[in-house]
Amino acid sequence: MANITHRVSQQTYEVETPPADASIETLSEYYWTKEAEPHAARRKEILAKHPEVTKLTGHEPLTKWLVAMVVVLQFSVAYYLRETNPFTLKFFALAYVIGATSNQAIFLAIHELSHNLLFKKPLANKLFAIFTNFPIGIPYSASFTPYHQLHHKFQGDEYLDTDLPTRFESIVLLNVLGKVFFATFQILFYALRPMFITNIRFTYIHLLNVVAQILLDLAMVKMWGWNSFFYFIMSSFLAGSLHPCAGHFISEHYVLNKNNVPRRSISATEKENVSPQLLPAETYSYYGSLNLVTWNVGYHNEHHDFPFIAWTKLPELKRIASEFYDPLPQVDSWCRVLWDFCFDDVNTLWCRVKRPGSERHGSRIRGLDKN
Incomplete structure (x- = not known):
């Protein structure tokens, strides 16, 4: 093994x-x-x-610059593919190799931000997470933070740890085909499952996350076309699939x-x-x-x-x-x-x-x- x-x-x-x-x-x-x-x-x-390990705690100032580079890279590739058919090998290869790897890094940068590890002030981390969210294509960062806090505070709790699969998932996806389906679409399970298990309060940060993402998406579609937006969506899907x-x-x-x-x-x-x-x-x-x-x-x-x-x-x-x-x-x-x-x-x-x-x-x- x-x-x-x-x-x-x-x-x-x-x-x-x-x-x-x-x-x-x-x-x-x-x-x-x-x-x-x-x-x-x-x-x-x-x-x-x-x-002495207490000296290791605290935010890492370097991270915000690296995250910004990844965000710029994703926008650059999206612009490059603005006239490329999404159903081509070139588009898929770039989305899988560069896009999925970058968006996985973006998902996990938001994870770092959820622990306030990029800036000293929590609000600065939340606002920067909204910027970091842009290449994902859909608003995500504001909801992730409270759910992830629950995962840490109540690890394994059948109601509060939304990282856990539900009994319905475990029964329906028991065989090989079910597990392959889960591994292929796991990003959707992690995105949608929390809403069916535990409710969180909708705050102005959630609203700002939604509004900023929608405005960015609309502006990008208007200037570059739908292919660039689809690159973001495909990158996000592949980042949580068989990658x-x-x-x-x-x-x-x-x-x-x-x-x-x-x-x-x-x-x-x-x-x-x-x-x-x-x-x-x-x-x-x-x-x-x-x-x-x-x-x-x-x-x-x-x-x-x-x-x-x-x-x-x-x-x-x-x-x-x-x-x-x-x-x-x-x-x-x-x-x-x-x-x-x-x-x-x-x-x-x-x-x-x-x-x-x-x-x-x-x-x-x-x-x-x-x-």
């Missing part, structure tokens, strides 16, 4: 993987647990042993391959508390070369442990606290993750750690985005 490696000896699970033709009850259930998510405890231990950089969506929190410990058959409504001895890791880091174009998002355990450390300093965090991170299971290839997720029977949308939530949490999200 190539995509997950253990740097030190880990516990061995004395269980057998269920066959692909096992009953739906055997194959289809999440890792339900009442254990706390691992990041708060590890952060506390790291700070106790390495208090090497899109592997991070699945690699970050899905329990894949050897870490996927088969569960006993339980009822669909039972919230089983998986034993800590059988509970797999639920966040996975990747340290490969694609981090160079994705703001080190592969350092995902490090990011969840210290979400206020900017991308440029995450490798230093790993170096300082290597005894905490080296033993964790790691992802070696985002491309391999996509392949194994689609074609390995044991890997499904059920392979996530979930925690029983409560709709009472809904009241807690009202103050998440006040600007």
Whole structure:
């Protein structure tokens, strides 16, 4: 198995993987647990042993200039393709190689902005995110921020962590064709799923995001034509489809391959508390070369442990606290993750750690985005 490696000896699970033709009850259930998510405890231990990591926190001024370069690159390619038929190999190749890679970087720049890691003031980060959003083609940045805050604050919560697949998705997309469909259109699942699970307050930042994006799109269509706008849309779609950089969506929190410990058959409504001895890791880091174009998002355990450390300093965090991170299971290839997720029977949308939530949490999200 190539995509997950253990740097030190880990516990061995004395269980057998269920066959692909096992009953739906055997194959289809999440890792339900009442254990706390691992990041708060590890952060506390790291700070106790390495208090110097607090010096790594704070915004990274360099990032805004790099983001601006990516935005300019996308507009330049859109202008270049203004008279090129979208249904040509040239258009698709540029959209896949340059456009998708750039827009994935833009998605993840908005991720950095959601943690206020480009500017000191939160409002400056929100406004710059609206500018960063332009090559995506549709308004996205204002909604992403509060949903992503929920992902960090309530990781694994069945109601508040909208990164988790729904039971409907997990049932309908269980087989190979379903998983290939999910991997191909995963950007749509991540964009639309939150609206069906948790409501957030619509603020003036959302309105500004929508108005600015629509005005930009209309101006671009009027000056350059529809082909340029379609380049933005195709780039965004491909960025979250079967693209090497899109592997991070699945690699970050899905329990894949050897870490996927088969569960006993339980009822669909039972919230089983998986034993800590059988509970797999639920966040996975990747340290490969694609981090160079994705703001080190592969350092995902490090990011969840210290979400206020900017991308440029995450490798230093790993170096300082290597005894905490080296033993964790790691992802070696985002491309391999996509392949194994689609074609390995044991890997499904059920392979996530979930925690029983409560709709009472809904009241807690009202103050998440006040600007």
